[in-house]
Amino acid sequence: xxxxxxxxxxxxxxxxxxxxxxxxxxxxxxxxxxxxxxxxxxxxxxxxxxxxxxxxxxxxxxxxxxxxxxxxxxxxxxxxxxxxxxxxxxxxxxxxxxxxxxxxxxxxxxxxxxxxxxxxxxxxxxxxxxxxxxxxxxxxxxxxxxxxx
Amino acid sequence: xxxxxxxxxxxxxxxxxxxxxxxxxxxxxxxxxxxxxxxxxxxxxxxxxxxxxxxxxxxxxxxxxxxxxxxxxxxxxxxxxxxxxxxxxxxxxxxxxxxxxxxxxxxxxxxxxxxxxxxxxxxxxxxxxxxxxxxxxxxxxxxxxxxxx
DNA sequence: GTACATTAAATGTATATACATATATTTGCA
DNA sequence: TGCAAATATATGTATATACATTTAATGTAC
Numbered sequence: 001x002x003x004x005x006x007x008x009x010x011x012x013x014x015x016x017x018x019x020x021x022x023x024x025x026x027x028x029x030x031x032x033x034x035x036x037x038x039x040x041x042x043x044x045x046x047x048x049x050x051x052x053x054x055x056x057x058x059x060x061x062x063x064x065x066x067x068x069x070x071x072x073x074x075x076x077x078x079x080x081x082x083x084x085x086x087x088x089x090x091x092x093x094x095x096x097x098x099x100x101x102x103x104x105x106x107x108x109x110x111x112x113x114x115x116x117x118x119x120x121x122x123x124x125x126x127x128x129x130x131x132x133x134x135x136x137x138x139x140x141x142x143x144x145x146x147x148x149x
Numbered sequence: 150x151x152x153x154x155x156x157x158x159x160x161x162x163x164x165x166x167x168x169x170x171x172x173x174x175x176x177x178x179x180x181x182x183x184x185x186x187x188x189x190x191x192x193x194x195x196x197x198x199x200x201x202x203x204x205x206x207x208x209x210x211x212x213x214x215x216x217x218x219x220x221x222x223x224x225x226x227x228x229x230x231x232x233x234x235x236x237x238x239x240x241x242x243x244x245x246x247x248x249x250x251x252x253x254x255x256x257x258x259x260x261x262x263x264x265x266x267x268x269x270x271x272x273x274x275x276x277x278x279x280x281x282x283x284x285x286x287x288x289x290x291x292x293x294x295x296x297x298x
Numbered sequence: 299g300t301a302c303a304t305t306a307a308a309t310g311t312a313t314a315t316a317c318a319t320a321t322a323t324t325t326g327c328a
Numbered sequence: 329t330g331c332a333a334a335t336a337t338a339t340g341t342a343t344a345t346a347c348a349t350t351t352a353a354t355g356t357a358c
Contacts, residue, residue, distance in 0.1 A: 019278055072177055228339085327330100
């Protein structure tokens with residue numbers, strides 16, 4: 001469906017405004033879809049993202065700072081997301097002896113198994129983005145990078 | 150900056166995964182920038198979006214349902230955003246006599262003046278999206294529509 | 299070595315999002 | 329008419345986001 005119909009707005013100021021709104025709207029749509037995929041596994045999107053970063057580090061732990069650095073949303077609150085993962089026994093947290101200001105966050109076996117299962121089932125990357133051809137995906141990456149320049 | 154550097158991840162599974170993450174990241178970035186522009190005016194992004202819809206309807210009122218229909222994030226809670234706008238005297242809310250289930254939400258003069266001021270100052274549409282050429286903006290719109298097909 | 303700045307993480311508060319449920323009203327049909 | 333289904337909005341709870349502040353530990357200059 002064209003963006004005009006999606007939000008019932010037939011007129012945009014120009015192609016730029018339309019692209020702007022289209023970008024935000026499409027991103028939101030993809031996130032809603034992905035959250036729905038994650039729900040059966042009891043994870044929210046930010047929780048999943050944190051776990052993915054931790055898996056990338058495994059078997060090394062990560063500090064909260066490192067998590068923030070790699071998160072897409074840098075202003076979200078890594079501390080509290082880790083709180084919830086800890087409550088679900090998906091990560092452990094312990095003070096780092098070398099620098100006692102920092103905390104070693106480590107993904108648990110339980111979480112690794114969960115991610116494995118999610119990889120096999122839903123999360124294996126089938127989204128609307130796959131409607132694009134390889135060339136179109138490249139072009140999209142180019143345009144997005146240019147927007148952030 | 151390339152998306153690889155932005156989130157310190159050099160490798161992606163493929164061009165699609167990279168485009169997916171790039172899309173979400175770029176959208177988030179634009180929203181953070183826009184929120185910063187709005188802050189001096191005491192408005193959040195969702196509050197601004199509701200006001201814009203109401204201005205589009207003015208001098209007619211809008212129901213909550215209409216607001217939801219036109220909002221980008223349809224699952225957000227229009228009722229409570231309207232609560233806050235009402236507290237700031239930017240909208241009025243009164244039960245609609247024809248259908249007492251519904252509510253007439255009307256933008257106030259104060260809010261119209263505020264939007265006017267915001268148009269003149271910051272919000273006049275200068276964002277990263279303007280880094281694109283007209284043709285590129287069109288191409289972006291096409292790609293995004295295709296993703297949502 | 300003490301004082302001050304810096305850094306890492308946690309916490310507090312307001313707002314927004316996600317989703318389930320409640321309440322009031324209207325619609326539609328037996 | 330009467331009553332169930334549908335609709336419009338509001339509310340409750342958990343989580344996340346945005347931003348300011350606090351606390352503890354470390355680094356650095358004197």
